[in-house]
Amino acid sequence: MDFQLTEEHRMVQSMVREFASKEILPVAAELDHTETFPQEIIKKAAALGLMGMVVPERYGGAGMDAIAYVVAHEELARASAGVQTIITVSNSLVADPILRYGTQAQRQRYLPGLCDGTRLGCYCLTEPSAGSDAMSLSTTARRDGDEWVLRGTKAFVSSGVEADTCIVYARTGQEGARGISAFIVEKSFPGIAVGKIEKKLGIKCSSTSEIVLDDCRVPADNVLGDLGAGGKIALSTLDGGRLGIAAQAIGIARAALEDSIAYASERQQFGRPIAEFQAIQWMLADMATRIEASRLLAYRAAYLRQQGQRYTKEASMAKLFASETAMWASHKAVQIHGGYGYIQDYAVERYFRDAKITEIYEGTSEIQRLVIARNVMERVQ
Amino acid sequence: MNIVVCVKQVPDTEAPIRIKPDGSGIDEMGLNLVMNYYDEHATEAGLRLKEQFGGTVTLIAAGPERTKEALRTGLAMGADEAMLITGPGLEQSDHLGMARVLAAAIKALPHDLVICGKLSTDDNASIVGPALAELLGLPQATAIAHLEVDASATTALVHREVEGGVEILEVPLPALLTVERSLNEPRYPSLPGIMKAKRKEIKTSTSTDQKVAASSRLTKLVPPPKRQAGRVIEADADKAVAEIVAFLKNDAKVL
Numbered sequence: 001m002d003f004q005l006t007e008e009h010r011m012v013q014s015m016v017r018e019f020a021s022k023e024i025l026p027v028a029a030e031l032d033h034t035e036t037f038p039q040e041i042i043k044k045a046a047a048l049g050l051m052g053m054v055v056p057e058r059y060g061g062a063g064m065d066a067i068a069y070v071v072a073h074e075e076l077a078r079a080s081a082g083v084q085t086i087i088t089v090s091n092s093l094v095a096d097p098i099l100r101y102g103t104q105a106q107r108q109r110y111l112p113g114l115c116d117g118t119r120l121g122c123y124c125l126t127e128p129s130a131g132s133d134a135m136s137l138s139t140t141a142r143r144d145g146d147e148w149v150l151r152g153t154k155a156f157v158s159s160g161v162e163a164d165t166c167i168v169y170a171r172t173g174q175e176g177a178r179g180i181s182a183f184i185v186e187k188s189f190p191g192i193a194v195g196k197i198e199k200k201l202g203i204k205c206s207s208t209s210e211i212v213l214d215d216c217r218v219p220a221d222n223v224l225g226d227l228g229a230g231g232k233i234a235l236s237t238l239d240g241g242r243l244g245i246a247a248q249a250i251g252i253a254r255a256a257l258e259d260s261i262a263y264a265s266e267r268q269q270f271g272r273p274i275a276e277f278q279a280i281q282w283m284l285a286d287m288a289t290r291i292e293a294s295r296l297l298a299y300r301a302a303y304l305r306q307q308g309q310r311y312t313k314e315a316s317m318a319k320l321f322a323s324e325t326a327m328w329a330s331h332k333a334v335q336i337h338g339g340y341g342y343i344q345d346y347a348v349e350r351y352f353r354d355a356k357i358t359e360i361y362e363g364t365s366e367i368q369r370l371v372i373a374r375n376v377m378e379r380v381q
Numbered sequence: 382m383n384i385v386v387c388v389k390q391v392p393d394t395e396a397p398i399r400i401k402p403d404g405s406g407i408d409e410m411g412l413n414l415v416m417n418y419y420d421e422h423a424t425e426a427g428l429r430l431k432e433q434f435g436g437t438v439t440l441i442a443a444g445p446e447r448t449k450e451a452l453r454t455g456l457a458m459g460a461d462e463a464m465l466i467t468g469p470g471l472e473q474s475d476h477l478g479m480a481r482v483l484a485a486a487i488k489a490l491p492h493d494l495v496i497c498g499k500l501s502t503d504d505n506a507s508i509v510g511p512a513l514a515e516l517l518g519l520p521q522a523t524a525i526a527h528l529e530v531d532a533s534a535t536t537a538l539v540h541r542e543v544e545g546g547v548e549i550l551e552v553p554l555p556a557l558l559t560v561e562r563s564l565n566e567p568r569y570p571s572l573p574g575i576m577k578a579k580r581k582e583i584k585t586s587t588s589t590d591q592k593v594a595a596s597s598r599l600t601k602l603v604p605p606p607k608r609q610a611g612r613v614i615e616a617d618a619d620k621a622v623a624e625i626v627a628f629l630k631n632d633a634k635v636l
Contacts, residue, residue: 007450011457011575014415019569049572062572072572 009071012064016072019048020079028080031205032350037162038083038205046117050076050087055095059111066240066302070247074295077251078258081354082205084251088244089158089206090114094121094167097237098184101225106184110165122163123241124154124185124211125234131156132367134169135177135231139213141170146220148172148183150213153195156361160209161194163187167237168213169230177231182224191216202353239312240305241362242319246298249322249358250291256326256333256351257287263337263346280336287329294322313375320368323358330355382436382534383491384427386460387483387513389417390444390451391503404601407503416451419498421567422560424455426528427496429565434534437461439490443471443482449583456578457570463581468588475597480512482588487517493534495557499524510559521557522550526564530554 005013023041031038045051053069055061069091076084095114098106113119130137139152150170157166164187173179185192195210225233261284264275274280297318304311330351334341341348359365392398393413401408416424427438440455440463442448452463466486474482487495495517497510507523514521526547527540537556541548542563552558570578612628614621629636 007453008575008579010450011454011570011578012572015457015569015572015575047571048569049574053572057573057576063576064572068572 005067005071008064009068012068013071013075015048016050016075017078019044020075024076024079024083028083029344029347029350031080032082033204033344035204037207038080038086039162041083042086042120043117045087046115049115051090051117052095052111052115053091055099055111055115059099059107060115061095061111062115066243066305067299070243070298070302073244073247074251074254077248078255079251080205081248081252081351081357082203084244084248085203085206085357086120086159086162088241088248089123090121090163092241092244093123093237094163094165096240097167097182097224097233100236101182101229101233102184103221105221106224110184114165119165120159120163121165121167122157122159122211123237124157124160124166124168126156127153128155132364134234135180136175137169137171137180139168139170141172141181141183141218143172143220144217148218148220148223150183150185150191150216150218152213154211154213156198157209157211158206158361160211161197161207166192166211167224168211168218169234170213172230173228177235178228180230180234181227182230182233183218184222184224185213185216185218189216189218201356202350203357238362239315242315242368243298243302243305245358245362246294246301246315246318246322249319249326249355250294250298252326252351252355252358253287253291253294253322253329256329256348256355257284257291259346259348259351260284260287260333260336263340274336283332283336287325287332290321290325290329294318294325297321313372316363316368316371316375319358319363320365320372323355324365326351326355326358382430382434382493382530384430384436384438385487385490385492385495386420386423386427386438386440386455387495387497387509388420388424388440388442388448388451388455388463389498389501389503389509390414390442390448391417391501394418394502400602400604404603406599406602414447414450416454417498417501417503419500419502419560419562420451420455421458421498422562422564423496423498424458424460425565425567426558426560427494428459428568430494430528430530431461434530436493439464441483441486441490442466443468443479443486443588445472452583453578453581454570456581456583457574458568459574462584464584464586466586466588471588473598475599476506476508477512477596480509480516483509484513484516485588486586487513492517493555494530494537495519495555497557497559499559499561507559510557514557517557519555519557520552521559522552523559524561525558526561528558528560528564 049062052061053064057063141148141150166185168183168185172181191214193212195212198208264280267274301311301314301318333348393415396413399408431438438460440460443466500507522539525539526542529538537552
């Protein structure tokens with residue numbers, strides 16, 4: 001057993017940390033307040049290989065492993081959870097399934113652009129009435145000659161406004177998971193449009209919108225994987241996605257801890273820095289401990305993935321524990337900052353708002369517990 | 382254009398430094414070691430010239446095995462090759478000794494330009510670059526903040542920021558330059574660059590040069606004295622002035 005990051009992982013960590021602290025952190029608050037999509041940052045991230053981290057080099061990616069991915073995404077989210085959302089969605093929910101389930105032609109058509117930033121991906125699974133119960137989705141796809149015709153409305157699509165390469169799940173057959181197929185839909189195809197743009201609590205520089213499919217015509221070549229395999233693709237893709245969200249949550253929690261240590265060391269009350277009070281120290285200690293535990297869960301899930309082993313349970317555990325840690329740690333960070341934590345002059349209010357989404361998207365905490373429970377009960381039986 | 386860039390691995394400037402109890406050096410336990418920041422600028426300068434003129438950028442370092450990590454950072458930025466010189470005497474070597482080791486290795490390499498950082502952030506000596514130029518018999522310009530090489534790659538025009546102005550020098554190539562941080566903005570090592578660097582072999586050679594045996598020797602490293610708290614004189618103005626004058630005369634001895 002070896003608990004060290006490799007030299008390569010440390011190089012990734014140091015590069016992304018420097019990139020994030022120089023290019024993202026200085027504008028993170030402004031991007032949040034103005035709800036601006038960080039076009040320039042995404043361009044720079046693509047130039048550094050961050051938009052295709054685990055895609056092999058022959059498709060224009062960086063060819064890195066899943067631990068490197070978790071390491072990099074903690075650093076990105078430490079600076080801005082909103083920016084990191086845009087990057088993780090395109091990487092893990094779009095490039096990754098195209099790599100794993102796509103035909104050679106699909107890989108060659110979409111992966112180089114996703115990696116070099118000329119394309120941006122979004123993931124269209126959720127519908128207004130199909131959230132946690134995703135497999136009940138009602139968007140339909142009907143075959144018409146060489147095309148499929150998609151009809152329905154997708155909800156809460158991250159990067160829905162800016163993305164041009166969408167993975168859309170639609171029903172091609174029976175009820176339930178086995179009747180669902182996945183499609184690669186370009187925004188330039190006729191019949192796809194951005195619907196309502198949501199106003200959110202946090203991760204405000206990442207857009208969230210409806211995607212409306214009004215008899216959207218998709219070439220038959222753009223079916224991703226086998227017909228009827230969409231349910232399986234959706235769920236296995238989310239295993240990988242959850243590593244990205246775990247890393248995001250760890251980044252937010254670390255930001256909350258680092259800002260709290262800095263503030264508590266400066267802030268004087270009763271004639272001394274509040275960091276000297278045990279009440280504060282215990283909060284800092286618990287934050288640090290939970291962050292470390294989250295990180296180990298995420299690294300281990302990533303390790304299993306890169307070993308080619310099943311990691312569904314571990315990815316859910318990492319996502320569950322890390323997201324609850326982010327919420328808890330940012331809550332404590334606001335408390336440590338007192339009144340100053342409640343105003344926008346300090347960043348902890350942003351961490352607090354951003355943290356909440358990690359308990360919701362890519363499977364709520366309740367769904368993670370369901371996945372974990374199913375897996376542990378299976379073993380006992 | 383064949384460019385050689387000298388690289389040193391140093392403690393991260395943000396890392397707290399602990400000195401070994403016996404004063405023989407810095408305690409490296411848990412210390413984050415990185416490429417000297419000035420050397421990142423030197424590497425960037427080399428890479429830009431390569432992009433302009435073609436050729437190769439070769440990184441060279443002398444030090445223990447771990448120095449390879451600093452070299453790999455430079456390879457990930459885009460340098461073509463890297464070599465590390467190790468040797469039993471290197472740990473005790475002084476700056477001149479280090480320059481001799483590097484000079485011996487660089488002599489064997491084609492070099493139109495040798496670029497070093499202005500100084501290394503660990504001991505701030507600024508000796509190795511100039512000493513290396515002397516040993517290689519190359520013209521030199523130090524602490525340059527601007528660099529242009531003419532189209533035929535025969536002359537470098539450099540700016541040095543000096544007291545009250547800018548000194549503009551013309552240096553015939555081959556030459557040795559040491560660079561200031563304001564010269565450029567080093568690129569980030571990209572992820573594909575990191576992957577390529579991982580696959581590149583770092584050539585290692587052992588220096589047996591006995592001249593490495595230094596002409597000066599580190600006897601002891603001590604931490605700087607702890608800063609004392611300021612003194613507040615609480616008295617009315619006349620008395621306070623007298624006390625301050627007495628302090629400046631008797632304690633600070635500046636009057």
